[in-house]
Amino acid sequence: MKVKKAGLLTKLVVLALLIGLAIMLLDLGKQTAELENQIDDLEAQRAAQIQVNADLQDDLEHSDDLESQMDIARDELGLVVPGEKVFPITE
Numbered sequence: 001m002k003v004k005k006a007g008l009l010t011k012l013v014v015l016a017l018l019i020g021l022a023i024m025l026l027d028l029g030k031q032t033a034e035l036e037n038q039i040d041d042l043e044a045q046r047a048a049q050i051q052v053n054a055d056l057q058d059d060l061e062h063s064d065d066l067e068s069q070m071d072i073a074r075d076e077l078g079l080v081v082p083g084e085k086v087f088p089i090t091e
Contacts (some may be wrong), residue, residue, distance in 0.1 A: 006014075062068045073079040080086055 059068075070081075
């Protein structure tokens, strides 16, 4: 029984398919790396938002605290207690 050898055209077609598959794999690897970077960025954003939410929850829970209200008045509104003097520090 004779085994028929692959012709030149068949070899070229197989080579073209292999090259195409290699290019597709490289592209998929690049896409995977980009998606992993996006996941990392989103996880960092999520962690930051969780911290912001926790800070807001803490502010809400301590909104009736007089000391907390005074801190807000000083830091955010620039208010002072009567008789208190503020000395701005410039660098």
